Amino acid sequence: MDETRATHAGESAGESSADGQGCPKRRQCQRGRACKRLVDLECGETGRIECVDCERRTLESMGVRPGKRIEVCTKHPFDGPVVVSVGRSTVSLSRSHARQLDVVTD
Amino acid sequence: MAQSPTVLLMGHPNVGKSALFNRLAGASISESNYAGTTVEYTESQLALDDGTVPVVDVPGTFSLEPTDRAEAVAVEFLEDASDPIVVCVVDATRIERGLNLVLELLDRGHRAVVALNMWDEARQQGVDVDVEALSDLLGVPVVPTVATEGVGVDDLRSTLDRARPSSLSGIIDRLPPGVDGDLEGSVEGDDPAARWELVDAVVESAVTYRETAPSLADHLGRLTVAPKTGLPFAVAVLYGMWAFFTAVAGFFTDGYFVPLFDDHWLPWIQSVFPGEGGWLYFLLVGDPAATNSFEAFGVLTSGLFVAVGVVLPAILALYLVLALLEDSGYMARLAVLLDAAFHRIGLHGYAIVPMVLSFGCNVPGVAATRTLETDKQRFLTMTLLSVFIPCGAQLGVMLSLIPQYTGYILLYLLAGFFVFGAIINRLVPGSSPEVAVDIPPLRRPRPSNVSTKLSLRIRGFMTSAVPFVLAGVGVVNLLYLGGVVDWLATVLGPVLSGWFGVPSETVPALIAGFMRKDLAIAQLSAIPMTPFQTVMSVVMVSIYFPCVATFAMLIKEGRTGGGVLRVVGGALATLVAALFLWGGLLRLGGTLLGVA
Ligand SMILES: Nc1nc2c(ncn2[C@@H]2O[C@H](COP(=O)(O)OP(=O)(O)O)[C@@H](O)[C@H]2O)c(=O)[nH]1
Numbered sequence A: 001m002d003e004t005r006a007t008h009a010g011e012s013a014g015e016s017s018a019d020g021q022g023c024p025k026r027r028q029c030q031r032g033r034a035c036k037r038l039v040d041l042e043c044g045e046t047g048r049i050e051c052v053d054c055e056r057r058t059l060e061s062m063g064v065r066p067g068k069r070i071e072v073c074t075k076h077p078f079d080g081p082v083v084v085s086v087g088r089s090t091v092s093l094s095r096s097h098a099r100q101l102d103v104v105t106d
Numbered sequence B: 001m002a003q004s005p006t007v008l009l010m011g012h013p014n015v016g017k018s019a020l021f022n023r024l025a026g027a028s029i030s031e032s033n034y035a036g037t038t039v040e041y042t043e044s045q046l047a048l049d050d051g052t053v054p055v056v057d058v059p060g061t062f063s064l065e066p067t068d069r070a071e072a073v074a075v076e077f078l079e080d081a082s083d084p085i086v087v088c089v090v091d092a093t094r095i096e097r098g099l100n101l102v103l104e105l106l107d108r109g110h111r112a113v114v115a116l117n118m119w120d121e122a123r124q125q126g127v128d129v130d131v132e133a134l135s136d137l138l139g140v141p142v143v144p145t146v147a148t149e150g151v152g153v154d155d156l157r158s159t160l161d162r163a164r165p166s167s168l169s170g171i172i173d174r175l176p177p178g179v180d181g182d183l184e185g186s187v188e189g190d191d192p193a194a195r196w197e198l199v200d201a202v203v204e205s206a207v208t209y210r211e212t213a214p215s216l217a218d219h220l221g222r223l224t225v226a227p228k229t230g231l232p233f234a235v236a237v238l239y240g241m242w243a244f245f246t247a248v249a250g251f252f253t254d255g256y257f258v259p260l261f262d263d264h265w266l267p268w269i270q271s272v273f274p275g276e277g278g279w280l281y282f283l284l285v286g287d288p289a290a291t292n293s294f295e296a297f298g299v300l301t302s303g304l305f306v307a308v309g310v311v312l313p314a315i316l317a318l319y320l321v322l323a324l325l326e327d328s329g330y331m332a333r334l335a336v337l338l339d340a341a342f343h344r345i346g347l348h349g350y351a352i353v354p355m356v357l358s359f360g361c362n363v364p365g366v367a368a369t370r371t372l373e374t375d376k377q378r379f380l381t382m383t384l385l386s387v388f389i390p391c392g393a394q395l396g397v398m399l400s401l402i403p404q405y406t407g408y409i410l411l412y413l414l415a416g417f418f419v420f421g422a423i424i425n426r427l428v429p430g431s432s433p434e435v436a437v438d439i440p441p442l443r444r445p446r447p448s449n450v451s452t453k454l455s456l457r458i459r460g461f462m463t464s465a466v467p468f469v470l471a472g473v474g475v476v477n478l479l480y481l482g483g484v485v486d487w488l489a490t491v492l493g494p495v496l497s498g499w500f501g502v503p504s505e506t507v508p509a510l511i512a513g514f515m516r517k518d519l520a521i522a523q524l525s526a527i528p529m530t531p532f533q534t535v536m537s538v539v540m541v542s543i544y545f546p547c548v549a550t551f552a553m554l555i556k557e558g559r560t561g562g563g564v565l566r567v568v569g570g571a572l573a574t575l576v577a578a579l580f581l582w583g584g585l586l587r588l589g590g591t592l593l594g595v596a
């Protein structure tokens, strides 16, 4: 319960600092070993979304939002998209989206 | 209220709004398994017990803050309608994100009814929704539906008069104790994070998820989107589609229509039509000595033959494979596989949708660019597809006349698409945002839907394309009679033979190309040329100008896509450059290889 609270606090801070520099929580997040950028996850790895910083409105309305479980289905070569499954939906994210999404891996 | 309220079907893309609309209003508009099928609204009448009310199928939108043209249409609709009844269509398998939009709509004070569509799939996937609890919580009617089967549609119709507004604070008050009790009042206003918390609370008290084993479609869906398995599969699918298209088109044209027209219709009309040598004979029947329906070139001979005998079977076959591509949900997977390639030209994989539709006809292809985000992307796609993508009608005639070269010409044009795409991408200012794309589940195409779609498209072809083909033949013949063709041939001759190496007899084909590309190609068949000249002139006709219908569509879409002058001017500049450079390059290649 406390964790979700923290997530949302971090998130609304992210809104005010909309500078595209990644998640505001990133620095503190990187200290913990388990927290990675989505783009650094391997195919088949799963985790929980910690922070979404890119055009978060669009992604969130598609169901990709903090607190949700995420699985990387495939990563396409040549800087291609990263296909993830979140909840019951499958979403294809561009690499830049995937760089701005932090995930706590299992 | 004097005026009856409008019923708006709103919801995310690909949740079954159009399917529901068809059931509710007895209409038949396109339903497809990818986001962005409906870019234009459709209005119809909905029969209720006490009269009829207007009902509108609104383009899908993920939220009420639009990110592209199609979504903007949806939001404008909502804002312009006076006190509408909003039927919020939710995909029950993804109820959370659907509810987020429902709450957004309720927060704006709209009267709403929730249709929990895809109820069948939700069952299979172990998503159990307590409809009554959900309805009590939300304070608006909730009806489970299976739009494709018509299940729940009557219930939905009869609950429309119970549509009501509902406040978010009211929903919070109704939450059962113990479910996220600390939400109080924090949701009012436009705070998405708080809204999501409310969604989670509602879901916690009305939805349970059961674990289910992934189905065959799930496995296939994953394999087709992974590069290692997906790319070979995509090549096989595309090649299979091409093979089917060529085989079916050839089967009907060569097997039935060529004999019918050449052996029976042509000689008959040549003999019975009065006034051989007169202008009317020339206009309608054409060459009295012609022995083949391509070469006679009268409205009733070549015109009819091209429209009905050649193009109709071709587009029937093409639309059939397109329908399978659309309804299976494979289109979005192709988009993902091709995403990296499209990035090189400033687009993203979803540009495949307008491109694929353009193979049927460029007109809907241009319209489909509304799902792209920026003016730059729309301009790029509209221009490239109207310059480089041959439509099904044109391909049909090519297959009938030069089957051995058609595939190569198509590949050359596709290469042009990417080369010029890369160039325009450098030259045109504007941004190419990254997108997230929703991938629909693979579904088995429903025969009834495929056949509805086919008959819609064929009817469209009969009413809008056939008259153009016939008129095109008439116009070219009139220009002949008026001496315009000869004059143009003299003027353009040096350029045609000097730069492209084709004879000046191709002028009538270029004129016909303004009207219809298929007709232009048919016209080329009557000219004695070397094989290379034929290929060259076919490439020229493909590139040099979009047909009238596409041109009109470019003007129309240009208005919302960055200004008519900019779009049409840019498209014209591109096609002139493409014609001379890409056409010239082909000739150069031909000369180097010694075939030109
Ligand atoms: N299984 C199932 N499929 C559905 C249902 N409703 C729609 N579909 C399919 O979902 C896809 C999207 O439907 P469409 O009406 O085009 O969605 P729209 O984008 O919201 O207008 C189509 O392939 C439909 O056949 C349903 O209730 N159950």
Ligand SMILES: [Mg+2]
Pocket (backbone or CB within 6 Å): B017, B018, B019, B030, B031, B032, B037, B038
């Ligand atoms: Mg639709």
